[in-house]
Amino acid sequence: MLPSSSSSRTGTGAGHATPTVHTLSISKVIIGLVFFRLINAILVKTYFSPDEYWQALEVGHNITFGYGYLTWEWLVGLRSVLHPAVFAVLYKGLSLLGLDDGPHFIYAPRLVQALFAALGDFYAYRFAYRLFENQVTANWTLFLTVASWWNFFCSTRTLANSMEASLTIIALYYWPFIGTSSGKTKGNLKLSLFIASLTCIFRPTAAILWLFLGGWLILGLVRQGRWASILYTGLSAAVIGGGAIVASALLDKTLLYKEWIWTPINFLRVNVLEGISLFYGSSPWHWYLSQGLPILFGIYIPLVLIGSYRAFQANTGLNASLKRQVLYLSLWVVFVYSALQHKEWRFLYPILYPLLPFAADTMQRLFLSSTDWKRSKSRIAVVVALVMVNGIMAWYTTLVHQRGVVDVMNWVRETSRGVGSHDQALSFGFLMPCHSTPWYSSVHLRDAAPVPMWFITCSPPLGDVDPAMYKDESDIFYEDPVAFMDSLFKKRSPTTGTPKESHLVLFEDLITTTPDMRVWLDGQGYHECARFFNSHFHDDSRRRGDVLVYCTL
Structure with a gap:
């Protein structure tokens, strides 16, 4: 968790000054992020992926008003109604209030998603402090997530991937990473498992990330001989995950399908085993390396690579094991998604938030490498470049392209x-x-x-x-x-x-x-x-x- 004091000391090693770093007020951070993402949501005027509408809003509209096109995925029971149900509830509320008309009806779903986007920003900030226990790094992470062109472009869209990304960083913050002292309470494990279950219902492929983390945790507990913890973790995962699946199936049956359907199984059978996803395009194995990650991180790529390299090189030190686990997790996700032929940029969205702290670590080292860091024109130029490049990309993609x-x-x-x-x-x-x-x-x-x-x-x-x-x-x-x-x-x-x-x-x-x-x-x-x-x-x-x-x- 973040320090409760109003200021803290952050050192960078012998021979360097130790400036006083003020801890940001949690309430002000949350209010600021919510306000920023609400404005962000209103400014998005363009089209990105059909799923933003056809797999979310259109289904929610159908549930609430009895009409709205259902694509083939909903006719064969490929998707859970849980994500569209969020917007169905919103639509119902607007209808009861007589507000289901005009621009506010169009903007309302995106404003709801903006709240999840703000949570993603906030927990990226908190996760950065958990990783580095350095307030400067946490502050830079907050700056990077707010300045990110991709977040401005995508975080407030009503895509399941956008909600998945926000929920994933929240669940990671509470996850009991092996070999760390923070986040080890039973309550944190249960909360993380519950949120992880939701992400897997929204997007069954989210299991790629959580199976890795669960396997790593169990393996670590086996090595430590902590059999009681293994039993508790396994039972918690079975009860919470199984309960979430059954509850989701009941919701699916009640709101849409009118019969018991196990959508995760159908999703994997049709898209992976039968290869139907290939009908919508395939890409070479290197696509995420040559396009996906550069698009997702943009100008942050060098910062992420430098920060990741430093973390891999540090075999000892503060939270070295935790940092490497996050990097191994990200590599695993990229590797598995690269093995799947159908690829889209947004599929990697959940690893954006956990990798931004490594870019932030590079930033804080750059700015604290001399006592005259505030006056350094070259370092100020880096910040200006980050803001300008991200700003231009965000403006063009949210207000111009495919409008x-x-x-x-x-x-x-x-x-x-x-x-x-x-x-x-x-x-x-x-x-x-x-x-x-x-x-x-x-x-x-x-x-x-x-x-x-x-x-x-x-x-x-x-x-x-x-x-x-x-x-x-x-x-x-x-x-x-x-x-x-x-x-x-x-x-x-x-x-x-x-x-x-x-x-x-x-x-x-x-x-x-x-x-x-x-x-x-x-x-x-x-x-x-x-x-x-x-x-x-x-x-x-x-x-x-x-x-x-x-x-x-």
């Missing part, structure tokens, strides 16, 4: 609000790669029927379907967009073949690379009625350019 797909849904909501009973009915078709935009959770209107919308799907090959021969709806559409639309409209109206959608939403790339599509739109009576900037570049060519809305009204 149009969010803005267009706000436009859809407000356009739907202005339609009276005497007007032509609105309906929207999204001619985009699947899950390119938010869905009903972003166009919800109080006391209004859901506006008809459809999108081009991309469900994977399930069951006995041959993956090599399988084509999803997106594949078929992009092979010949005009033929796809002609076929679709003729099925709906065999006599005239006329469209039913009053609006079609698409990326600019579709009409620039397929001129026949523009001709088809003109022939069907569509004209461009709205345009939203989306991105300057995109790794998926189908998503390049502005977001366009074509109307017949």
Whole structure:
């Protein structure tokens, strides 16, 4: 735990000054972090991962209001409803208060996630003090987590990974690492196990981290011959973990599935054993080393590497064993995730917080390496560079890149609000790669029927379907967009073949690379009625350019 005094002494070795370091007020830190993350949540205007909406808010909206698209994962029982239930409860509360309308309904889930993000920041700060027992290092950790572009970009998004990262650092803070004197109470073990169980329910792959820690703890207790502790730890894990799984299954049955389903088993069977996750892309083994970690840590990478190297080299000293356990854990997580073919940056998010203290240790050594550290222009330049680089990346990713797909849904909501009973009915078709935009959770209107919308799907090959021969709806559409639309409209109206959608939403790339599509739109009576900037570049060519809305009204 952090020292309770208002100031402390922090030395760096013989020959160096020992400045007085003031301990930050815990209450002020918490209030400041909550305020900062709430502002952070409001400033996020862009799209990152479909799961932020389709695996969280859309499911919560479906539970609360009875409509909202459920992707294939929910139809085969791959995911627990626990994470979406957080937002379902929020939606229910807003509905009862008559507040389920307008921008506040859209921002509310992210504001809730902002509270978890603030907890993640705070426990990263506390964990740093537990690791190094150095207030300066803890303070620098707080600075680094707040300044992190990735945290600003991702921590307040309603991704299960974001909540997993915050809960993981809390559980690590209370975990009884072997060979350390801190955190060894039975209450801490139970609390850590309970929080760890929640992370594994949110994200079954979180078990990769916790199985390593549990195995390391048991092995250490065996070496020490502490058989009673082994029995207690094993029973605690079985009771708390098993109880959490059963409680989660009951929640799943009650809120969504209406039958007993063991989602962690289904998740591993479908994604790992059957390899369905590969349908959504695979990457080489080095991807996390060449892209994942550099993206996650950004300009902090050199600081993390230097701090980690120093910790590995220190065989003795304050908490040397604890530091190495954290580093071994991080290496294990990267190694196992690298062995899995489907990779995404956000999967490594849980190791960001525990590694930031090592970057902070590098910072405190850099700044305390001379008695004139406050006046050192070169050292001040380092801080300025950290803030500027992170600030530019945070600004671009949260306010600019992939903004149009969010803005267009706000436009859809407000356009739907202005339609009276005497007007032509609105309906929207999204001619985009699947899950390119938010869905009903972003166009919800109080006391209004859901506006008809459809999108081009991309469900994977399930069951006995041959993956090599399988084509999803997106594949078929992009092979010949005009033929796809002609076929679709003729099925709906065999006599005239006329469209039913009053609006079609698409990326600019579709009409620039397929001129026949523009001709088809003109022939069907569509004209461009709205345009939203989306991105300057995109790794998926189908998503390049502005977001366009074509109307017949």
